[in-house]
Structures are given as C-alpha cells and as structure tokens.
Amino acid sequence: MGFERFSLFIKHTKIRDFVDYLENGRIMAKRCKGCGAKYYPPRADCARCLGSDMEWVEIPSEGKLLTFTQIFVPPEHYASAPSPMPFSRTRIEPTPVGIIEVEERIRIMGFIPKTDPKKIRIGTSFRAAPQLLPDGRITIVLSPKEG
C-alpha cells in the first residue's frame, strides 16, 4: 500500500515517504532548501519561491491545543465500523479530533482517543504521535501531556 495507508483516498504523491516516517515514529514536515519555508502538511514544491528542492525535517511533537471537536454523525468510512460482537449493533463512541500548534504556524491534526470532550481544554499541552492501526493503516493521535 502507498500513501492511502494514511490518506484513505490518494495513492500517488511525491511526499509518500511521509507514511514511512510515520511508521518509524516520526512526524515530518518539508523544508525548502532555497528559501527555508517549512510546510506541514508536507509539500513537494515550495509555494513561496516555487523551488522543488525540499528536505524532510522532523517537527516537535508537543504543542498547545488550538481547537477540537467530536464527530457524532460520521462520514461513510467511519459510519460503517464493524461491530465488535455478532448480532450486536453496539454504538461506538466517536473519538474527538483536534489541532495542536507545535511551532509558529505548524499545526498537526490528530485523534484524541478515550477523552471526554467536556474535559478537553483549548490551550493545554498535547503530544502528537503516529499510531499503527490493526488493518495496516497509520494515523496520528494526540495525548494530553501529563502535569
């Protein structure tokens, strides 16, 4: 599988190595060697100077929560989650999702598992980490920083 392990829809992209880095536990951005602009989500080409000589750089994993939500009426891919028990239509509580800022204008979106949205506070610190899923897909989760 290619990039669709992360993205669901898109197989082909010049930044497919993003998924391999994720698998090795690293969340990477792209930096333009020409002008220094840094991009997350990563890009193969620089929107500032139109350069295409870009390098992978690891970004900090800790940052403050900018915003979040919890989707109760999910789109198709999430609506058809298989039931864990035969003959059961157990309702699975949806996982909150949020955006943290790890550097100025570098923001990471991720799931915030096992968290009651009423207890989530914008402005508090979270850590982003890749997570491998049982079906071979890979995603990013945000966990509250202790203390």
Add this chain to the structure above:
Amino acid sequence: MMRIAVVGVGNSKFGVRDDASMKELAFEAAKEALEDCGLGIKDIDSMVTATASDEFSFALQPSAQMHDYLGFHPKPNFRVEGACASGSMAIRTAFMTIASGLADVVLALGAEKMTEVDTPTATEIMSKGGDSVWEYPFGVSFPGYYALIAQAHMARYGTTEEQLAMMAVKNHHYGAMNPVAHMQKEVSLEAALSSMMIAHPLKLYDCSLISDGAAAVILASEERAKELPKEPVWVMGLGLGTDSHSMCERGDLTSLAGAAYAAQKAYEMSGIGPDDIDVACVHDCFTIAEIVAYEDLGFCGKGEGGRLIEERQTYADGRIPVNVDGGLKSKGHPVGATGVSMAVEITKQLRGEAGPRQVSNAEIGLTHNVGGSGQITAVHIFRRE
C-alpha cells in the same frame, strides 16, 4: 464599465424532493425565471450551470442534463464549480460573459439533488469539501470543520452555545414564512439547545439541511435590461477570495480570510460599505458560520458576532437584517443552488416582492456564499435605482 442587471429570478421548492430529478428541479427554477422577465428560452444567449459534486448527480457532465432538458442546445452552456459557492460562480461567470461582450442575456442556473444518496454517503461527499487528503482521514465531517471553527471562536471570544442556538431560532422564524423553504417551522431556543449532538459543540439545529433544489437568475446588459418588464437590480460589486485547503494552515481559525478579502473587493468595486447594506443573505451552513460572516463582512467588529444576534440586530427590523429567507439553515442547502438562491432572495427584497419577510425600503443587498470549509468565498452586492 457597462452595467449589468438581474432581470429574472426563479427558485424551485427546496426540500427532500423525491418527486423530481435534478434536471426537473432545474427546469422548475429556469421556467420561473423566464416567466419572471417575460423571456423564452430562445431569448437566452448563453447559460452557466452550477453543481457542486458529480457524486450527487452520478454524471461526469451534469450541466448537459440541464441544457438538454431545457431544449437550449446548440447554444453555449458549461458547468462551474466552487463547492457550496458554485451558485455564485455561475452568477460571476454570467456577469463576465456579458461584460466581455460574448452575450447580452445569460441564464445562471444552480441545482443539486443531494438525497439521491443516503446520509452517510452525503456526509462523506460533503466532507470532501474540506481537505480530503489531510483532514478527512481524521473522520472530520463537514459539520466537523465548522465545529473546529466554533470551538476556536468560543475559546477566544466567549461566544456561547446559546448564541448559536439564537441564530437557529432566527433563521427558522423566517424560513417558516418562506414558501420555498425546506423546513417551514419555528424552532424554540430550548429545542435548539437540547437537540442531538452532531459535531461537538454543533447540534442538529446548528446545521443546515441536506436538500434538493434549484435556483435560476437571468442577467442582462443595461440595454436589454431596460427593455424588460421588471425593475432591474444592478450587480454593483463582485468579490471573490480564497483560503488554504487545510484548516491547519490558516492564520486565524475564527475567521475566513477569503471571505474578508472577497468582501473588501466587492465593497471597493461597488463603492458601497457594510453600513450601507439594507439586507443580506450570508452562508449559514452552520450557525457559527453566520456569526463569522457578520465579522468578516464588517457588520460588527471581530468577536462581536454573538452579541449581534443576541441583540436581535439581524432580524428584519434590526440594524442589518440577515437571512430573512430562512438561510441555508431553514430554507435548505442544495449545494449548487444555494448561491443562486441567495441572489433570488436579494432581488425579491430589492423589488419589494418578499411578502411577509420584506425588509422595508431595501435598496442595497449583499450575498455571501462560502465554498467548502472556507476555501472559496464570493461576495456580491446588488442595488435597485
């Protein structure tokens, strides 16, 4: 620059239209617009069709269905797209077609048949209105994008869930008076606040509807407009702005930078400012979106949108009446039709044809139509003489 006017308008009934196909809905709207200005299809020089997604219409070329069913061929028609702002793209393109001299009378037609698919599929299609590669994989639905905006707005400005619910109460109040509205019923503040959670903190009554429908606007050059029966409603300003695809790359999560840019361009082109607007239709796909629209359009200062609705300043008798047709919230949101339908309502308001929803003495109107989660916004300003 030459002057261009809206000369005819039509709007199909919005709703779950399981009695009709997309092209049949488009026919309803186009026929009404032609009858409104006393023209036949043979009098139209060119057509522009807006539909947001092929995935609702099961067609590579949904526009062909429309011109075929209207018997318009062999004259020009093509499709334009800007997600939920597609309708305004049709109006902008119709304006450009006339301004360029390629045509004198152009039909801008918008339609969407959203209930052809089931709700999870419609939710998926709409979710792709945001960044389908980097944000959909986190299960972010279309309400989810606006929930992210709502949480940020509430955290920064103290905007409340009650203020969001007040928006639903207002728009349903007017939708109940609009014969083409999808949901013609009043909603109480308590019902809105206690409705089912869709994407925290947005509840059922914070969300617009999955609707079927079509709307049509006929634009004409000044020379042709003056020959037609209805008082022309002049297109004074058109602004179009864009923003990043991914929400993560936005400077400010509480505002749509493309909307503010579009407003500034439309105000500059028309020489009209936010204080001059008598009536507006803004893109309330979610209640928070109307609050953000007030701020991006300059109807109030940053962070003051919640207070504007709390003080009822956007009711028909308030300082700046907004969405007195029910908005997307209650009139419905058949995506491709929405921007055209906004222009239909503003034209009726400026002509004094809006019945019980009429804003007294409205002379200048504005439409604000957002695509996706803010990737594209069109602001148009209209005026009667």
